Amino acid sequence: MEVDAVFIQATKHCPKLAVVEADDIPLIDLSVLKSHNSSEPDATAIRLLIYEIGEACKNWGFFQVINHGVPFKRRKNLEIVARKFFAMSKEEKKKVSRDDVIPFLGYYDTEHTKNVRDWKEVFDLTVENPTLFPVSHEPDDKELREYINQWPKNPPELREECEHYAEEVQKLAYKLLELISMSLGLPANHLNGFYNDHTSFIRLNHYPPCPVPHLALGVGGHKDAGALTILAQDDVGGFEVKRKTDGEWIRVKPTHDAYIINVGDIIQVWSNDRYESVEHRATLNSKKDRISIPFFFNPAHYTIVEPLEELIDDQNLAKYKPYNWGKFFATRKRCNFQKLEVENIQISHFRRRQxxxxxxxxxxxxxxxxxxxxxxxxxxxxxxxxxxxxxxxxxxxxxxxxxxxxxxxxxxxxxxxxxxxxxxxxxxxxxxxxxxxxxxxxxxxxxxxxxxxxxx
Structure with a gap:
């Protein structure tokens, strides 16, 4: 089968035939947060959990969690209905395609990562429906628009399953945000105020079988622009992260009922580089298709992202200039859906010169x-x-x-x-x-x- 050249990665970005796995990827048990036998969780266990979270964020930029409180049936049901949606005809799926009016909600199959087309198709929806976003990436344009989810007629249960799932994973997202806040020495609810009108969204990813998995990628190497990503992957696997210690791409093996948690760019800026967002990608399978479901936990569009004042002083100067999250997101999305001659916007563009x-x-x-x-x-x-x-x-x-x-x-x-x-x-x-x-x-x-x- 001949593959369009738009999917082919540069040689240096092509996945290796030999998969590299690591046995020391942090797997963190959140069961201590479920207080079954007492009114309050054990304080020592909580302190240990906070320490584990902090070490994982600092040394890896991601971790996995188990006993997280999200009912497995919600995740499984959404995976099943997602497969039903992607199995429909292209014509049927395109009835809910994103367009100029709704530029990043609905169905899409021509997304680019670093100017190379991804081997995938997606369906995006916001958690808060409707959600306010800037109309334009232009800084002087103050116009806002309510973005409303597009729901297909088929499968009819898609909307209900998405909404149930979003409700449960959002609870986990706030737990993780509070644990990360405490790991930075801040009060548990210190970051919650940024989420009063949050812009979080869910993506259903479908990666069809690829005849040249050694030349293409489901998603090219990138870092997530938001604060946290909570990723559910099926048992096929293919999620890889770039290990910080040696720059090696390592495969994260699927763990039953575990979620992969990625530190995003906003956490990196808030923490003033104490925690660093992790570069990751999705590899492909020549025989099996794959489903993954990321939950992108993002603050309100009007949030000014900058290092937290509690974490900077004369010895630890702010490493980033402030930027508006809504404008940053609008710029990022504009670049993701067209091939450009310049690099997509990154937080490195706002790094202060030290x-x-x-x-x-x-x-x-x-x-x-x-x-x-x-x-x-x-x-x-x-x-x-x-x-x-x-x-x-x-x-x-x-x-x-x-x-x-x-x-x-x-x-x-x-x-x-x-x-x-x-x-x-x-x-x-x-x-x-x-x-x-x-x-x-x-x-x-x-x-x-x-x-x-x-x-x-």
Missing amino acids: WKAVKAVCSSSLVQTTHKHNQQLLNLALELSSPDAQAFDFSFNTGGEKSTVKPQAPIKLEAFILFLLDHRERAKHDYEQLKKTVDELQAFEQNVKLVKELKL
Whole structure:
């Protein structure tokens, strides 16, 4: 069977034939939250649970939960009715297709992730019906619109099953939000206020069998833009995450009645990078189709997303500029359904430049060898953002004397990285710190144009 080239991934993104699995993926038991034998849960057990949640968010960016309180029959019933819907003819499904009036609710089968088409079809619905969203991604456009779910005539039970399921999973979402809040040292309900008019939605994903599962993906590697994602996958499997320790894609084996919980970008910003959203993707099967049901737990459209003030101080400066969630979401959705020449909007576009970190790196042993090398690092910073860099006091010790380095002609990033590589054997720890700083600055340089265009 010939496959359209729009589905084919770049070689570096193609899934490996050999599946990598990990035995140490966090599997967290929430049964302590169900107080069967006493009026209050055990305090020690709760503290341990909060610690487990925090460690999983910090080290993995995701985890699985069992004994979560969502009735299994609700999940199973929705999976069954979803299969009925996707088994209908294309003509029938397209009666509830999303369009310009309802741009992200209903049926769709041409979604793109990073400009490559996904091998899947979806049905989206909001949890609150109707839900308010900005009409436009343009920052000066204040118009809002009520988005109302589209329900197909067949199967007739789809709406009821979706609504029952949403009600139950939403309860779990609030439990998890409160546990994450406490793991950050905040009151349990500290984040709840962002959800008074929440914009959460559910997606029914169907991944048909693919004749070239080694070349295509159900969903390409990405991070979720919202706060939390609660994912139900069937027993076919195919969900993979990029492990933070080594960048390896690992398969998350289906666990009966478990949910996969992904930390999203909003949690990363709120926590000021204490917790990091996880990159994940969906691989395909050549013989079996697959159903997955993510619940995207998102705040109100008017939420200004920024690091929580309780988590920032003089030693932990805010790493992100504030952004409006509704506008961010509208921009993200606009980009997901058309192939663009630029990268889709990311939270990295709102990352603040940490010039104190650059100065600390400049003072490291790796760049204390010659005045020339110090000059190169400063020129790199100046090339990326001259106003901020010129306002900063860059002083170095060269030859035993303290001197302030003045701006010179900018160097190329490639040349600077080569300089780092030449010195890595002498100071590997300094090299890693430098490389991270260079990567952050380079990412900012690549994305700053998009931010200016969006005027967010």
